[in-house]
Amino acid sequence: MSSFFVVANPPGRPIDSAIANRLLQSLAWRGPDGQSQWTYEHIALGYAHLSVDDLTQTVPPLTFDEAIWLAADIRLDARSELCRALRSAGFDASLDMPDARLLWQAYRAWGLDCLQHLRGDFAFALWDATRQRLFCARDRFAIKPLYYHHQQDLLIAASALDTVRAHPSVPTTIPTDLDDFAIADFLIHGMKMDEDATIYRAIRRLRRASAFCLENGTLRQWQYWTWPTDGCLRHAHPRDYVEHFQFLLEQAVADRLRAPRAAVFLSGGLDSNVVVHAARQFTPTTALHAFTNVFDQLIPDDERYFAGLAAQAHGIPITFIRHDDWQPYVPHPDVLHPPPEPVHEPFWNGITESYRQVARHARLLLTGQWGDEVLAQQTAPYLRHLLAQRQLLAFGRAVLDYVISDGRQGFYAIRRRLGRKSAAQPPTPPRWLAADFAHRLRQSGYVEHLRGNLPAAELPQHPFRSLAVRFLSRVHLANDHEYGDPAFTGALVEMRYPLLDQRVIEFLLAIPPVPFCLDKWLFREALSRRLPRAVVRRAKTPLRQFPISGYIARHGTAWAQIFAADEAWQSLSYFVDEAIVGRPLLWNAQPEDQSFVDLSPLSLYKWMQYQCCLSQHSA
Known part of the structure; x- marks a missing residue:
């Protein structure tokens, strides 16, 4: 870019x-x-x-x-x-x-x-x-x-x-x-x-x-813009929605695929595959090369198998990038520019390597990221909407579609969720925050700020897709897009996101969420005649384990310590209590999320080390 x-x-x-x-x-x-x-x-x-x-x-x-x-x-x-x-x-x-x-x-x-x-x-x-x-x-x-x-x-x-x-x-x-x-x-x-x-x-x-x-x-x-909430698109037959979606996605891909060579981050899931399918349909002459991040030993991972099936079906070459051998927090040897802001990812070196391998093939990189968000839906609001509009036949069909799509929960699970509201509680501050820092946060209203950051009341109220609007409005999108920028990856590659095309978004917010957003029905139907059934019917499969858990199981946590012996610690101590110095990390794989939070001081410390080195070099 x-x-x-x-x-x-x-x-x-x-x-x-x-x-x-x-x-x-x-x-x-x-x-x-x-x-x-x-x-x-x-x-x-x-x-x-x-x-x-x-x-x-x-x-x-x-x-x-x-x-x-x-x-x-x-x-x-x-x-x-x-x-x-x-x-x-x-x-x-x-x-x-x-x-x-x-x-x-x-x-x-x-x-x-x-x-x-x-x-x-x-x-x-x-x-x-x-x-x-x-x-x-x-x-x-x-x-x-x-x-x-x-x-x-x-x-x-x-x-x-x-x-x-x-x-x-x-x-x-x-x-x-x-x-x-x-x-x-x-x-x-x-x-x-x-x-x-x-x-x-x-x-x-x-x-x-x-x-x-x-x-x-x-x-x-x-x-200058906010989410559309008044769209209402209705077709006569389910296949019409699939064809309409494919037409819009092909336009989105064509607008992003204006080069003779391009790369794509391909997984064995639906999101990236629906993008590749559109690319092969609309721009078959583009030299498209797939790249897939895999773990062969560090943690359980099936992506090599499923992504390989998908690439073969699409007829495109694929490169598997192994991430088993990286050491946490070790800078990538070929990257001269450390991230401009801290990144809480011990294996950022491996992520950087992924982008560098892509850059050897092309400067343009497609991704199917945000598929979960654009199809996020709550069935209950849509059912309430149909009842309020006295569309009883459509209500009955939607209930049947839901039960067929997710028989594990059934209608009674829907009924329990009707009107249920979840209030997110602010997280408990970690025990290792420095006392002075914690006091500054209390005095400056940090907790109140956190509660008021992007409140639901500020978002447009979609009659039945508010969950998708809320997910797409989260700060995670902005942060992740930054992490794909060359400033963070060190690679001259431009990421492009066809599923975040405004035409696609407007379409998805206007169609009935049941059945088209249930279990990614729309994506599965678009791919049903293109990919092996094992890929099309594969359930959502996030990583089964944090990679750092697999590394700790093999190598322990001796590397995960902070020592009060350099300039970086002097900076870190402005925010983190000195009791954390020299203390070995207590990693609990159940739950991993909380243990991962306890790594954040180390992530900040390592970033401060890089910044100190840059300052000394420039001086």
């Missing part, structure tokens, strides 16, 4: 060219296919280009008219529809135009309202010299990252966190400039729980489907 930055000083304060060069240099490794920079008085834009597909072969100029300056990491969907709308508005548009040029035309046509016409994955910074307006935005599903720092006399935005950090006016000293809430989230949950947050107080993330505008010295931020 290409990368960019923008710096806006107050009028009358010119840009320091040395700082602009420093920011561009921080992006150079992410965009080896060309860099460009523009500076005028108090504004600077920088861009580093990564050629991923046929429409990104040429580095786009930063301006097309010397009036509007644009740097973007962008891939647009439904380009034909956008071109028709632009031509209707009196502007030139054609399918061979790069996405950045279409964005420029959209802004000329509709101004800030151009976001209503853009579909796809994007983050951009646009400077309108005529209006003296800086306009930045991020896509609907938080696929493209955008970070920013704003103080009264300075605004910096960039698609890479380390680029914002590279500006000397941004305070990022460890540990004093770390964000207490973000650190607490990491230590308790293993990730940030606030979509606005980064690990640094002074740097924020722009939320999904959000934009901001700096004009006349005022920064205004807004959300």
Whole structure:
């Protein structure tokens, strides 16, 4: 994915060219296919280009008219529809135009309202010299990252966190400039729980489907899109839903598969396979190569067998990436850039290797991620909806479909769940939090903040798919998309998510959830004539065991200790009690989740070690 930055000083304060060069240099490794920079008085834009597909072969100029300056990491969907709308508005548009040029035309046509016409994955910074307006935005599903720092006399935005950090006016000293809430989230949950947050107080993330505008010295931020809740699509026959879904998914894949070579993360489950099936149907000439992460010895794992069956049925080559031999928390030997934020994954080295192997084949990577979320459903709300609408025949059919689909629970399980509400309780703070840190959290209202972070009341109320909306609105999507960014993986690979296509989402939120979302009925039917029955009928199978449990069973926990002998511990002690120093990890495989929480101080400690090494090297 290409990368960019923008710096806006107050009028009358010119840009320091040395700082602009420093920011561009921080992006150079992410965009080896060309860099460009523009500076005028108090504004600077920088861009580093990564050629991923046929429409990104040429580095786009930063301006097309010397009036509007644009740097973007962008891939647009439904380009034909956008071109028709632009031509209707009196502007030139054609399918061979790069996405950045279409964005420029959209802004000329509709101004800030151009976001209503853009579909796809994007983050951009646009400077309108005529209006003296800086306009930045991020896509609907938080696929493209955008970070920013704003103080009264300075605004910096960039698609890479380390680029914002590279500006000397941004305070990022460890540990004093770390964000207490973000650190607490990491230590308790293993990730940030606030979509606005980064690990640094002074740097924020722009939320999904959000934009901001700096004009006349005022920064205004807004959300430009929310989940559709009023769609109601009804076909005459079940097969019509399958064909409609396949048509939309093929469009989504085609918009993302604009290259002669591509890779796909393939498992033996349904989500990635429904994406591969669409790719083979619509773009059969693309050299598609599957990559599958497997464990042969460390933990029980059947992915090699099931993914192999699937790849053979699709007629594509497959590479199995073994993860049995990695040691926890050992940096990958070939990755020069440690993650910009801590990652609570002891085997991040193995994940990094997966992306590096993909990068040897292609820079474009498809994934079937988020299939569980887009099909998440609760049967009871739909049944209540049918009863409220007095659709008794449809109600009877839905009950029958449910009983057939999930005979293990049956109708009485539905009845018990009618109207049942689950209230998530805030987790108990770990015993090893430093007393001063715990006191700061209480004084600053951390628990209240956690309870109020993305409350259900703020989400649009879908009549019967609220669970899917809630799952898709979780901060996990934004976090996981960041983890697939080159800043974290160290590999020049762009992830693309066909199941997060707006057309697909609108369709899935409009169809009856029973039977089409039950047990992924829609996906199974789409694959029933393509894949072996063993794959199509396979039940949902997450990893049977945490890989770290398998490693500990073989090697113990002597490696999982923190020693108060370096600068990293001095930083960690700002948040973690010294009683944890030198104490061996007590790993309880039942439950693994709680034991995994007890590894989070070590994950934070290792990240701080990397940051200390970087600081010493740069000094």
